[in-house]
Amino acid sequence: MTALLKQCSLSTVAGAVLMMAGCTQSTQPSASDQSATVNTPAGPAQLITAKTAFWPMYKAAMAWSGDIQVIRLSQKVVPGFKNQAGKAAMWEAAIGSPSRHEYRLYTYAITTVLPDIHKGTAAGSSRPWTGQTRDAMPIDVTVFNTDSDTAYQVSAADAAGWLAKNPEKLLTSLELGSTFNTSTPVWYLVWGNTKSGYIGSVNATTGTLYKKK
Numbered sequence: 226m227t228a229l230l231k232q233c234s235l236s237t238v239a240g241a242v243l244m245m246a247g248c249t250q251s252t253q254p255s256a257s258d259q260s261a262t263v264n265t266p267a268g269p270a271q272l273i274t275a276k277t278a279f280w281p282m283y284k285a286a287m288a289w290s291g292d293i294q295v296i297r298l299s300q301k302v303v304p305g306f307k308n309q310a311g312k313a314a315m316w317e318a319a320i321g322s323p324s325r326h327e328y329r330l331y332t333y334a335i336t337t338v339l340p341d342i343h344k345g346t347a348a349g350s351s352r353p354w355t356g357q358t359r360d361a362m363p364i365d366v367t368v369f370n371t372d373s374d375t376a377y378q379v380s381a382a383d384a385a386g387w388l389a390k391n392p393e394k395l396l397t398s399l400e401l402g403s404t405f406n407t408s409t410p411v412w413y414l415v416w417g418n419t420k421s422g423y424i425g426s427v428n429a430t431t432g433t434l435y436k437k438k
Contacts, residue, residue, distance in 0.1 A: 272312035278333035290322035313378030376412035380425035
């Protein structure tokens with residue numbers, strides 16, 4: 226892929242196993258142990274990858290409509306957290322329903338920041354939707370194999386030379402989408418901005434740099 230600005234066809238709108246062993250003595254923790262457990266403060270909320278956030282949103286959307294189409298998956302910013310290395314404090318999915326002619330924005334956040342950000346899955350109001358366009362095609366979730374952290378690593382490695390010369394340019398966009406010109410979902414990454422930054426794209430099925438045919 227080209228190192229500096231290039232035109233991108235993508236839309237930017239675009240269980241656990243438990244092992245149990247029998248014993249002759251009780252394993253019930255003592256009162257002091259229980260007290261220590263209760264008084265241990267929870268650790269800080271951890272940034273998450275796109276796929277971790279995506280499936281709870283997808284499940285919630287399926288309860289809204291059975292014919293949903295995922296149009297976009299984007300990294301978002303939460304006050305007090307710094308997104309890094311392909312992980313974020315909140316992700317947003319734009320999901321449409323052809324039968325209802327509507328779409329909704331779903332979010333999954335690791336914390337609550339009132340009034341707009343709520344921990345876990347949240348759904349926005351339904352909005353009119355005319356359906357897919359050439360620049361915003363449905364994402365085939367059955368081939369959504371590459372997570373956001375891997376996409377970041379692949380694109381950052383490709384952009385290493387440019388980033389070394391422009392250390393002040395931060396990642397400003399990390400988005401999954403699909404267009405008429407792509408045969409697979411593609412991760413779209415921007416450092417800086419589209420006029421004076423670096424644009425990268427990674428095939429979300431193979432995990433390799435996306436190349437136009």
